[in-house]
Amino acid sequence: MSAKKYEPSLDEGTISAIVGGYHQDVFSVLGLHERPSHVGLVLRALLPNAQSVKLIDSKTGRCLGELNQISSEGLFELPLARRKKRFGYFLEVVWEGQSHIEVDPYSFGELLTEQQHYLFSEGTDERAYKWMGAHPKTLGGVEGTHFVVWAPSASRVSVVGNFNYWDGRRHVMRRNLGSGLWDIFIPGVASGSNYKYEIIDAQGNRLPLKADPYGRGFQHPPQTASVVVNESNHQWGDQSWMDKRSETQSYDQPLSIYELHLGSWKRKPEEGNRYLSYVELAEELIPYVKSMGFTHIQTMPVSEFPFDGSWGYQPIGLFAPTIRFGTPDEFRYFIDCCHQEGIGVLIDWVPGHFPTDEHGLGQFDGTALYEHMDPKQGFHPDWNTLIFNYGRREVLTYLISNAFYWFDEFHIDGLRVDAVASMLYLDYSREAGQWVPNQYGGRENLEAIAMLQQVNSRVCFNFPGVLMIAEESTSFPGITQPVSAGGVGFHYKWNMGWMNDTLSYIEHDPIYRQYHQDQLTFGLMYAFSEKFVLPLSHDEVVHGKGSLINKMPGDEWQQFANLRSYLGFMWSHPGKKLLFMGAEFAQRSEWNHNQSLDWHLLDSHFHQGIQSFVTDLNQLLKEHPSLYQQDIDDMCFEWIQANNHEQSVLVWMRKAQDEEQLIVTLNMTPNLHEHYRFGVPDSVHLEEILNSDDLRYGGSGQGNSSLIYTDQVPADGFNSSVGILLAPLAVQFFKVI
Template sequence: MQRATERAAIEALEQGEHGNPFAFLGPHRDGDGAFIRAWLPGAQRVELLAASRGAPTGDGPPDGELLGEMAQPHPGLFCLRIEPPRDYRYRIHWPDSVQETEDPYAFGPLLGDLDIYLFSEGNHRQLGEVFGAQLARHEEVDGVRFAVWAPNARRVSVVGNFNAWDGRRHPMRLRHPSGVWELFIPRLGVGEIYKYEILGQEGLLPLKADPLARTSEPPPATGSVVAAPLDYSWNDAEWVEQRPQRQAHDQPLAIYEVHVGSWRRHGERDGRQLSWAELSEQLIPYVLDLGFTHIELLPIMEHPFGGSWGYQPLGLFAPTARHGSPQDFAAFVDACHRAGLGVILDWVPAHFPTDPHGLGRFDGTALYEYAHPFEGFHRDWDTYIYNLGRTEVHGFMLASALHWLRTFHIDGLRVDAVASMLYRDYSREPGEWIPNRHGGRENLEAIDFLCHLNDVVNLEVPGALVIAEESTAWPGVSRPTREGGLGFAYKWNMGWMHDSLRYIAEDPIHRGHHHDELTFGLLYAFSEQFILPISHDEVVHGKRSLLDKMPGDRWQQFANLRLFFSFMWTHPGKKLLFMGCEFGQWREWDHDQELDWYLLRYGDHVGVQSLVRTLNQLHREEPALHRLDGNSAGFRWVIGDDHSNSVYAWLRHDRDGATLLVVHNFTPVPRNAYRIGVPLPGRWTVLLNSDDELYAGSGAGSRGELQSEEQASHGEAHSLILDLPPLGSLVLKPAEN
């Protein structure tokens, strides 16, 4: 019977089907001694050496002394009995080298019961420091501890150059009932490339990258890389301490959205992408000069396909190797903070790509994704949908979010495609979706996850922002969860974006017929904490650049763009602008080449950039433009019904009563001697005229100081006579007496 069992074990090892290698390999008590087995296919000879680790065991042989040469009863299998049992290591004679190493199968269980328990209940918030490949010193031996979740696998092995990518060499231990596989490989270190070889119920799967890898090979290679814990000496304690105040709702928030691979390059087309160090030297001063408060990065989590812009990531714990190491990325964030800039990352918990080395059918079954395609597959993007109702997946994604916020001191996460998470029938026809347990269309598991995410972030990373890209009328997206909301800090105002871009693209002669498209957004502007987004999505796929959307001749296009920015920056809501828009790039964004920086040789492009700089300065210095963004008390209409002239005017208020008057003329016709009621008598100062020569405008319209008249208008006892510039905006403030 024993011989039959041994033959079966050898056959399973030989065929790569042994799912419990610790039951056969390594040391096993044999009376007063131990019987040791090693499975080393391809080895010629194996010697057993004495090892001294941990507490001394008596008068045994010294470290390195030969205990004996192991017998080879079957090709690849080496055996030896020693007496008494003691620590040992192998000297393995390969055809072209000799290797000394401890036996991976001589070590006991690795992960603690608490780690296993927290993972299984979906509440392990430090997965990035426990699972994956972790440098470890185990029983006085240095090496790497591997841990991966694959509950339906028959066998999981770690493979890499260190074992010639032979899955028979390092099969892992299964920890029942969690489905976690683990193995400690002695003497392995930082920089080793590895993957997991997984034998599913129906056969061998493509090699899988580590879902918890903290760094990977630069694409197009797909191997995971053993990384040391982040060893970076942070210098941003003051920023982190002040973050809850800096990022409060009553503070200015103007975000510059960046795709780091195409902001600048070494060479205009097909040049090398900038490193994090180069981005620190070039991007940070540029954003500071323009007066933005935050940089938002399109996803920098590792992703196989550059053309996804990062929105199809597979390395949810790894900064992409395209721009440097995790330490380099940490240094970039630190430099932003020391310069006074916040950093927001786009983060994608809604879906993941189908690349064979990724998460899809990870152990041969639908593990991270829903099994049914009506729940688990996005036809719009050809991606899988996370099954956030599974506790392990819920916890995996929660740990990913916390990893970026805590490990890299990130100031906020913009959650991509929230609408697709909230609705089970998102982009599906009747009969192509599965209702929830109540028969409704809401994805209850995703809702629970988003609420949990926001509650945990608020608790564990005070002041960090979680922002929803949510395009529907779902109520309470930015309302606290204790009040029945989803708990986000902000929601992107997609309705404002669509309405305003549709309006501004109209020929001015027709704008009077579309007047309500600009006023409509103020009906719901205070129902959420909103960010007004002009993002990358609006300048790709045939939508044309922002400047190219503008109607009219060249002068009118630039005037319309300046007017649009003035409208956006004076409208209630925080601001987000995609790179290149700030200087009026003509062509659509192309992720394969840098922005058209040569355009800044021309005055009209410089003028747009100068206006954005001024608008950010006003936004930052005038509390009326930011302090009550999400409160109706901070806004009052003055003129909202002048369809014939396409003129809009409103007041912005601070909580202490400070007031600004904002006037927009959306036609190319100067409106001279235009009377507007004001709430305060006296002198008013023009803070901004978007048609000023400073911005390459025509120089028309009011400027300087104006005296109000005691003549009623627009419900006020006093009024101003203004000259409204063509396709221009004015911002006025009561002069100090």
């Protein structure tokens, strides 16, 4: 007599949906469940290509039976009439003749809390990165990884990876309808595993595989999978820096930033032109920056990005330091080493746009989830990228959590926020009819402004002493005013107007500069309207703009003299300083992200001279409070001569709170003035302490070697004056004694 054929407890439609990968609630079917209209429980498991499956009681180790295969696609089932309560179990699975013990991912209950769902959806979970994404953990003695992703309009989301043959049927996630979050704990998935999300949209379409928005690791580009990363085991040694950071980075301290691109500062041409690693950068970059006297480095974006040519400004993995240079812990090591050597670390942060790569955030669940649906709001015409929907609370959670992540996990000292102007204005780079006004009919992006205000205020509250710096190219009011006073809440704003005006001036031949002197002086009309950083950034030495040295007119000697004078003007002007790598030794060629800086140029005396001059400028900045202490206050500055257009000469005074004073002269022609006179306070003497025309910098050696005494000759509104030797194409610093 033949054995009775097993009758499945599921109907054909449900079976087809499960094995076909389109069932929308597999947690209600797979794993252990009560048997409707029957006594006991039933166990179901989807294990495509398994030859047989047995159920093992994890407490006793006893086999409770072999599961019945109810679909040739690998769906198995076993009724348990004598079991009424859930229990711990393993599955003994035979694959290709080999037996394996496996833990069923559908044996675990709810892992997300109501508070997590609520705060995430409300836009107030400032550290959602701690549980969103992929997190290795141990549950009930079982090691694995918990995956969580937001995809509210998806009909099914699965984790696929090298651990399940990239089969989207194997690990379908639990759907949480209220929050749109999906999650699953997958036993056995460890750090180093590659994964993506396979998503089926509301219409049943299978989307391109998506990288994890909260992923903390990625494959080396051009590969695009996310990578499971363990929690850090880095032991920080920078407590002294962290304890003093609020003081070190206060407004009344010097701030001189060396901006760099980690991939092209220096490479290894003898090893296939490879990048330096984070560890090698710690060994080579930090001593260099320290020897040059910069107080901080600022890296171009380090968040993972697919296209080298974007320089990081089109990120895919906001929570993942790029693997190009090493692991997240190796990046921590680099920052730790910077701090231990007294160097702060700022990074570029890009919440303004993201790329359209199919594995990225765009149309993540088949809808405009992170971006606006209307291209007039959600597409950047300048960069062919997508724009975040700043009014969506879950997007706010994503962005603010990312800001917190860099401060929490990597001890970053500040974020320079890229392309702020493009975020502030709805009509940025758009013609009439190409943009959507705000609710009041205006052009301001109120949602983006609110997001920036919230990020800045919450960062300031949680991380006292860190810096938030805006790259903002318009005159939008209150960028560096506190949020409590109606401002946007940044600490500093890049002074793009100063940069554009002064670069335009310096490119003029000296004979014509008399007609453009206002380009040097106009910046003082608004120098204290915001708290400014003076930037000579990467943007000024790419795309056909030429290097700084090549912008300078004249023969070789005059070019270098002009550059020294310009940098001296910058360091003596109110505002913090930022210089892009290569400019400190007068890189001749435009910056190329695919190759190292031209370090061989330092074999030349002129290039050495620029490097030495920048080093001495940084030392001068640190030694003299008058150059930094009141940078945000108009009390720090006084013109002595601003209108000598004919000779292209400027003279001004910098002042500190303790009454220290420096006088700076700037001669922007090749003419030598042996007895140049300007007014000074009564009964003072001047001592020349830095002169860009010094022979060791490559100058002509003209200067004032002895103490300069006051004459009782009125000039420039003062009762006294001095006569000095004014060097050609030079900036000169004098200490008032």
